[in-house]
Each structure stands twice: as structure tokens, then as C-alpha cells.
Amino acid sequence: MRSLIAIRKPVAMILALTLFTVFAGLGPAYASMIGTSEVLETESRELDKERLLNALQREEVQQKLQSWGVEPDTAEARIQALTDRELARISQRMDSLPAGGDAFGGLIGAAVFVFLVLLFTDIMGATDVFPFVKK
Amino acid sequence: MISRPTSVFRAVATALLCLAAALAPGCAPKGIDPGQLRDPDIPTRVRLASVPFFAQQKYQCGPASLAMALSWSGVDTTPSALKEDVYTPGRQGSMQQDLKAATRRRSRLAYEMSGMEELLRELAAGHPVVVLQNLGLGWFPKWHYAVAVGYDLDREKVILHTGRTRAARKDLDTFAATWRRSDSWGLVVLNPGKMPASAEQKRYLRAVLGLEQADRPRAAARAYDAALSRWPDSLTAALGRGNCLYALGEHAAAEAAYRKGLERHPDSPELHNNLAHALLQRDKQQEALEAARKALELAEEDDGRYRDTLRTIRSEARW
Numbered sequence: 001m002r003s004l005i006a007i008r009k010p011v012a013m014i015l016a017l018t019l020f021t022v023f024a025g026l027g028p029a030y031a032s033m034i035g036t037s038e039v040l041e042t043e044s045r046e047l048d049k050e051r052l053l054n055a056l057q058r059e060e061v062q063q064k065l066q067s068w069g070v071e072p073d074t075a076e077a078r079i080q081a082l083t084d085r086e087l088a089r090i091s092q093r094m095d096s097l098p099a100g101g102d103a104f105g106g107l108i109g110a111a112v113f114v115f116l117v118l119l120f121t122d123i124m125g126a127t128d129v130f131p132f133v134k135k
Numbered sequence: 136m137i138s139r140p141t142s143v144f145r146a147v148a149t150a151l152l153c154l155a156a157a158l159a160p161g162c163a164p165k166g167i168d169p170g171q172l173r174d175p176d177i178p179t180r181v182r183l184a185s186v187p188f189f190a191q192q193k194y195q196c197g198p199a200s201l202a203m204a205l206s207w208s209g210v211d212t213t214p215s216a217l218k219e220d221v222y223t224p225g226r227q228g229s230m231q232q233d234l235k236a237a238t239r240r241r242s243r244l245a246y247e248m249s250g251m252e253e254l255l256r257e258l259a260a261g262h263p264v265v266v267l268q269n270l271g272l273g274w275f276p277k278w279h280y281a282v283a284v285g286y287d288l289d290r291e292k293v294i295l296h297t298g299r300t301r302a303a304r305k306d307l308d309t310f311a312a313t314w315r316r317s318d319s320w321g322l323v324v325l326n327p328g329k330m331p332a333s334a335e336q337k338r339y340l341r342a343v344l345g346l347e348q349a350d351r352p353r354a355a356a357r358a359y360d361a362a363l364s365r366w367p368d369s370l371t372a373a374l375g376r377g378n379c380l381y382a383l384g385e386h387a388a389a390e391a392a393y394r395k396g397l398e399r400h401p402d403s404p405e406l407h408n409n410l411a412h413a414l415l416q417r418d419k420q421q422e423a424l425e426a427a428r429k430a431l432e433l434a435e436e437d438d439g440r441y442r443d444t445l446r447t448i449r450s451e452a453r454w
Binding site for chain 2: 031032033034035036037038039040065067068069070071074077078079080081082083085086090097098099100101102112113
């Protein structure tokens, strides 16, 4: 177990480096060329660290999408079209991002609503559904 | 006891009202003052007839809305063709970043805007806007995408392609309240080279950077061109234009682009550095060497890349 923990860091670094090389391929052909984002987002100048972090974030976001039923290839393509800045903004809060779906429906939501209404009317004394509401 | 049902009904109704009041503070429409939105530069009434309508299937307002905006911009697509790229089954909905990504991958600029004034300006300029609304409440959200295709300030209406309804006329107040919950987020989908009516420099350049990131250098180059016409002093646009041309393998054009940028930014190490690479590709080693030296000289700090450029050029020099 201890040895597992010991190798976790290097494995993560290798993974990150691999991803970095993959994604760096999207930028200018030479590694020593300056990417457009670097002059636009001057605050993100600490380059290598940022990019390594970003490679990990990309991996995380991709896995999240896959866990929500998006095909691996599609998930990767979706993420590749996002800038580092955009990715940094969403990666920590994927679960709470709004997902526009439907104007109606949502069984669970409706159930919650009915529960709250009944709870309230129970407290008001107009209904008597929940035994735990004391009058 | 005969009056019982009525009193129960009354109690329930009262309870519901109290509940709504208690749980939805600040949700009541705040009241948009249409007088404030009036602007001599925009008409009081706009209706974009050229935006096609696609009725949404269950949970598919994202693909449907984006299909309308993309079709309007000249991309041949349908909601079902976009579903794979935009819709996330586990969320029963579509997320904003996926709408942007799908737009870029179809070589269209995804420009984000926010607020009623910008919305009216875009519509007045003839651009439809994909909007994200929360039709429910903060604690009981019903996130929904629609496409704004017009407005009528005299009657205080917004016109939306929404759900299964074409050109629905919604009260401006209600729309503003449901829209505000997404920070009044809107997406303008444009053919690259066209400027959003509410274009703000940095926001626009970020949108173009998205095209570059999505590996659409041809489209991005056109958009950077447009940026340079509007903001000739933009270093980002000058560098970006060169980088896109370089990525396309058009090294002569890339060289010209970097040189043009250097006319305005003679002290930019970034431009000198990338110019050196373009020159190297064109077998102009001597000039490349000079550009790389200049870059290194001008750089306040070097993360190693300016030196790398110089080294690369020296190692490829044939003398």
C-alpha cells in the first residue's frame, strides 16, 4: 500500500506530461513559439506549471463527461475546443454548472415541491400527512 | 363542518403564497424600465425573420437552439446532428461550454455576451442570440435555452424561438427575471470576420482564441483580421493572425503578419520570436537569427523558449 502511494506522484506526473505533449500539439508547431493566449492572458504567465495543471484538468473534465454518458471521443473533442482559461473556470464545479434541458417535467423536482408544500400545510394545520410534524 | 373544504383550500392557497414569498426572495420581476432601454441608435421594434425554427424534443433545447443559431450563420445542420456534441445524457441537458465548443468546431465564432442592453444591440444588428434562462426558481431550477429573435419596446415584449413555439412573445419583465438567473448569459454565433454589435476587445479576442484552440486556424485568422480593422493596436490579434497563418503552413503570409505587427509593437519579444520561426521555415537563416537575438534581447524574462528558438536556428543553419 505504501509503495502504491509512493509511486502515485511520479505516475501522475508522467500522465500529466503525456497529456501535455498531446495537447501542446494544438499550439504552434514549435515548442519555442509563443502562443496567442500568452499575450492575451498575461496573468497566466507561469507557463509550464499552468499547462501541467491544465492537462490534469482536461483529463478530469473529460472523465466527468464520460461518467454522464458522453462517448469518450466526443468528450475529448468537446474539451479540446475549450481554452485553458475556460477549462480552469469549469473544472472545479462541473456538478453545479447549469444544463439547459426542458421547460417542463422533472419528476424528482416535482416530488420535492409537493413534499415542501405538504410540509408547510402540515405545519399550518391544514393537512396531516407527516407524523413527525407536531401540532 | 360543511365549510371545511373551502377553508382547507384557502389555507393551502395561503400556504402556497407564503411559501413562494419565503423561498423566492427577489424572484419577483424587478421591473425593467423600457424607457431606460431606449437608445436612439436602435429601433424600438425588431423581428429577425431569417432565423430558422427547430422545435425541441425532450431535453433537447440546447441542440435545437444552437441549430437555429448555426443555421442562421450559414452552417447546414439540425438539432439531431448536434445532439452528440452538445447534449449530456447524465445531466438531461446541455452545458454552456459544450455549446461554445460545438460552435467553434463548425468554424463559427462563439461570442458570449450578457445583459439586456447588449441583447437589444445584437438583435438590432440582425444577430440572433442563444439565451440561457432559469424558468424555475433558484432552489428549483428549470434551465432552458431559447433563441432571441426580436423585441418590441412599445409593447414590452421579447420575441423568442423557444421549446415548441416559433416567435413566442414574452413579457420583457418575466424574461429579464428568468434570464438574470444565468447572469443574463447569451451566445452570439457568427461567421468569422463579422463583428458582434456588443464587441468588447478582450472578450472578442477570447472568442477568437477559442477558434484557434479548436484547431480552426483559417476561421481564426479571418476573425483576427476583423479585430485588427477594429483595434489596429492589438498585439494579441497581430500575433494570433501570424500564428494561424503559420499553423496553416503559409509561412510567407505569417512572416508578413508578424512584420506588420512589429510596425506597431517594435519591442514585442513574442512577435520577434515567432517571426524567427516563420523566417526559418522560409530558409532565411540569417534574418531568423537576427530576429531570435532581438527577441532574447527584448525579453524581460525567458522561460527558456527564446533561448530554444536561437538554438534551433543555429542548429539548422547550414554554414
